[in-house]
Amino acid sequence: MSAKEVETDLDAGVLHNSEWVKRWEVGDIAFHQSRYDSLFDSQGEALFPGGAKSVFVPLCGKTPDMIWMYNQGHSVVGVELSEQAVQELFSENKLEARVQHVEGVGPLYTSTDGRLQVYVGDLFDLTKDQLSEFDRVWDSRSLVAINVVDQERYRNLLLSLLKKGGEYYLKTLDYDPTVWPGPPHNISRQRVNELYGEHCNIEILEETNRTGLNPNTPRVPHSDVNPPTDPSGDVVPQAKPSSAGAALKMSSYLYDRWYKLLLK
Template structure:
């Protein structure tokens, strides 16, 4: 699939190009607030975590500092390089043998970030994990790839593991994605076949309350230069977390 900005799709080269150009408004300058909110729940005996489409998120540092073995995958090598350099973590790099890509590892091997295609990840390559930490990764995936994405993550999840997913719900008329607007019905329709789903409403970040009706026709995406400006134009904006376990 090729990149189609108007249609809301990005291929691997499109994502790498965004990192090369510094168009990374989606990157957060701190770790997700949900980590501290659910800290007691997350810090169980089994502490291995996998972050799909991890970029250079500081969630990695939070998990690392709390004793987790952290793995992630990111197609843009620049993002992984910046993660290690900006956090002053010495790393070693090796080429992957079974799929195209590289593995960046901290010296203590507790952080392992794969520069590879998300859909190339297998248990044989990277193992299976106690926690899948999907902090707005599903919302970045092209709609046509969603089931393949879920199947990949199911294969990387231990049978008794937990899958935490963060979504965004906004008026899709103002921005085609990514990130895509994913209200509850989208999460349920894509995940309910494989997962038990718990909506963690206590963790909601309601930036703008969703109205019962919308009278004004929103301006289309081409009127906005950034996702932030589109979010500001949306009549509603909600960040929501879900906790899922395998059926």
């Protein structure tokens, strides 16, 4: 996701809003997960103790995470660029929606009981005054989709939406950034600390090693790991991967991490 004034530059890992909308239109949505996140299975009760919570979900698409939280009785508000994704979220889950227009943002889809709301528009067009504050921010690979130049702006907005004593859950990808410019963007532990360390206490809730690399093994840049050579011994230039999925398979390391952030 980008500020509206930038242009798509895939080689630099920059996407304009229209490119995200197009991906939904043509079905290029490998980033969409058809099942809710497994963290709900292992830690669902610990994430939402003490009854119903209000939850904000940035760049939500049609994630089943929202439906899981909604079905548990929580009030969930999301924002998504693609109206198609929002329509599918409601229709695929057999939820009737009321639609109204929000000036300066776009359509707002609301379930008949009012507990599920999704704005169609740019996240940065929304304000704290419009959204209020939330008990939880649920950022499941949303930060990784934000253009790098907008990450601080994104952080500031989401932290402003968190109630005092609220909890921010952040899921990231950490991989060799030389294999792919993003999105999804590489978000290392160091980058999480750079973005949030001044403002939040940070705890790693879950770390999944997708490549089997020992976490204590020094990370070697992918380009230095057994580079292919021709018969003369010269290194053969590697073909540019055609997709994020192909690139991540080339990475010498790949971690999924869930963080819990608490405002200081």
